[in-house]
Amino acid sequence: MNTNTNQTTHQRTGRVPVVLIRHAQSQWNRENRFTGWADPPLTDAGIAKAHAAGHRLHEQGYVFDAAYSSRLRRAVTTLDSLLEELGQNEIPREQAWQLNERHYGTLTGLDKGEAIKHHGEAQVWRWRRGYHDRAGALTRDDPRHSCHDPLCHDIDPPALPDVENLAETRARVMRYWQSEIEPRIRRGERLLISAHGNTLRALIMALANMSEE
Template sequence: MKEQGYKFDLVFTSILSRSIQTAWLVLEAMGQEWVPVVKSWRLNERHYGSLIGLNRAEMALQHGEEKVKLWRRSYDITPPPIDESHPYFLEIYNDRRYTTCDVAKENLPRAESLKEVLDRLLPYWDSTVVPEIKNGRTVLVSAHGNSCRALLKHLEGISDVDIASVTLPTGIPVLLELDENLKPVKPRQLLGDQAKIQAAIKKVEEQGKAKQTAT
């Protein structure tokens, strides 16, 4: 992004540490540490419910690869919700960063489909991010795989079926240029070495496969 001369006016992140730290690293690398950063839980990663704490291979071993693929990639299928017996329940719902959210703690999701991610993201996008873009500002959104996929689905008009095949590898900038009606003026670009990008996409896609152990 620095090599291509991008200059940001505003940065939007989730309230999760990896999103915020990614924004810091980007701004530092580009010499734009002074650019304002705005945080919102509505850009958070998807809530995986009772699957939280399991990596993709562990999910596949416990539930089967097909069911996990359905939970992970389908647009409107929600995984099993988290409940009070889950080892991460108190850590999540007693986290003080949620005391400043525009939603009561008791109304925070217990699990989300990609559709539900888009449902909670869109009000923030429309009310906070869109006005900045319409005012001519160049913005950076530092979010997560699923919140970014949900946003791309909305902006690019990707169908409920086709969104399952959209993979965004970690740490690869996605460039999307929008017209005055917030419609893409050309296909999205993944910035960087294209061979490395394809290898990163393949790595993400293979993470959902259960590892087999010979006996």
């Protein structure tokens, strides 16, 4: 949401601020690789950008009652930086795997330029931006599969995706939004959410009632 609106305006209009932040630059962003559920750290430039965003929110007077991130450290570190700048490290926080990035399946870790060379620009674009298109699925014996990731060991194995399209990402995110986040908004809580490009695309698509087109 628009961070140019200050806290006084929110109080005057009675609107509840819910701020959605896409994580800052990760190491794989810099290397132009498909990331998905892989867990590279932020770059130094990414950490600096996250602190700058937190400073901007502080200047605008934002105060939050709780914060959310995915379990992936690029989103977690972004949230850490935001809350540090806001001076709000003590608010309740939740790390939810349901807010993880879209799962890219067999594209995970591949250089995007190399993927275009092998599969063609049009196909890669459909995988990245199509609503129903998905890449190949990872097998459960592939070391890149989330079933081998300690971050996911408490998740019911059938719930772990092998690959996702945007429609499936939207369904995953919206189930969590409706069950966990929406009730807090209705109670008037002010929330900060640090997540991912496709997660937030899917969420905004649903909340704004956008068509597939």
